[in-house]
Amino acid sequence: MQLTPKRRQRDLVEATTLYSGAALASPLGRATLAQLETADHEERIVQLCNYEAVEQTRRENPKLRIDYARVQVRKEATISGLHVTAPGAAVHGHGLWYDLSFICDVAPDLAGVERFAFALGDQIPRAEVEQLELPTGGPMH
Secondary structure, three states, rough: OOOOOOOOOOOOOOOOOOOOOHHHHHHHHHHHHHHHOOOOOHHHHHHHHHHHOOOOOOOHHHHHOEEEOOOOOOOOEEHHHHHHHEEEEEEEEEOEEEEEEEEEEOOOOOOHHHHHHHEEEOOOOOOHHHHHHOOOOOOEE
8 A cells, every 4th residue: 555655755865985885794683684595685775775875864763773674565666777766765763664765776786775865854744654664663684
């Protein structure tokens, strides 16, 4: 079910620092990349962008304790080559969901993100979380 956000779309802000590369170089990140080796091409691209979305929103709003992202919540994402446009994504943190829009370009070797721009939206009301069938509770890793 697709719900329409109740507020105006915010302008995307270009990330000046990309965090997924350093995070993926850690032991946990290398394990994540190893798991993505078995994913198909498109899934790997989406997961790399989700990883960057978590890192960007986590740093922008540390109090939200963002731990998970979903690329298609309110609207379908489009994937064209190595580019993802996700106008209806969401991130989860501290038991709550927040609207997110982003664009993401993945490196040709699928080892990280080369460009990321995003806008974090409002908290998604609990009633909508249920309608959107988003998980509730603890971390979703």
